[in-house]
Amino acid sequence: MKITSPAINDYISGLLPKGDRVLAEMEALARRKDFPIIGPIVGPFLRQLAIATGAGSVFEMGSGFGYSAYWFAGGMSDSGKIICTDGSEENRDRALAYLRRGGFDSMIDYRIGDALEIIKEFDGPFDIILNDIDKKGYPEAFDLAIPRLRRGGLFITDNVLWSGRILHKNPTAESKAILEFNGKLFGSKDVIASIIPIRDGLGIAVRV
Template sequence: MQTSMPQELQLLLRHIYEEGQQHDARTQERREKMLLLEPETAQVLSLLIRSSKRKRILEVGTSAGYSTIWLAWAAGEQGHILSIDREAQKHMLADAHLRQAGLREQVTLLCGDATEVIRDLEGPFDFVFFDADRFSAPAQLSLLLPHLERDVMLCADNVLSHPEEIAGYLQAIAALSDFEHLVLPVGKGLSIAYRT
């Protein structure tokens, strides 16, 4: 990883990612898979957050906390991450990983159905990363719109790997006339939208 990230944290992330890959290779049930973010995509998100100094971040899809660690490190000591996942077991793992990374204090882990959790969030958020149930993302985006900073950045993974599933989200983004949007062919395809 070509970043200024401390080597200890780089090694921890590499270990978490490799463990996640091994776990998924021997797990049949999709809901039990970790499905961790691709390292290249995580690095792009980190660069976006650091270069634009994002501090109030919402992540939909915590899993084992791999991407959450990247987001929290990128946001710095003044940043805060709210991360949602419906699987309590994954949150327990994320909690342990965040503690190992020394970033637990910067993250609030919220367990439950993301759409229902989002209904009760106040924000404001300046960065949102969708990486969970792609079919629910349009409804979640609609609920979040009143709680976003003016210059918010919205990102979503799996644009190229699951085009049919994420089509509704991309249509919802396209309908927002004040947003610029592009898809980066990194990892499984990263959607980036920015309110101009």
């Protein structure tokens, strides 16, 4: 199930400014390798959120080869810090190369390992935490992330509508985890949550 019409996606994509060669290369790599990225519609939204919140610190639970970090970095001051996490050294090396070309490398602290373990090394508070890890880890990600957000900080989660698979009568383990996560997100008194129905569903929660 497509969350939004492909024609609408094409229309929005056609409105977006072009010209960043690094982003274009990253998007081409994602297509070649069938690697999941937040994409060129969600990317500018992340940059908007970084600017709107005056974000100086971002923690990414799942960074891949740096696509989302690149968008965040463009909305932050040079003194901003982004902690990236991934299990692949190859992804880290690619990310650092791309981010260096964008002039953002001094902002990046890229950690190899399990994001659910790495985040425990930090007390925060962070201005933004992005959650884009293995879906089975989403409920635990919520429990770990929210206490590490400043009040007014944003917890952003990709794939919360999971291409409509959360509606299946016999949900997979991944779908069950997302359903549990969404229940936590909207049931918590610590955040005000919304789901933005772009791409694969973007969960946005503000810590209160």
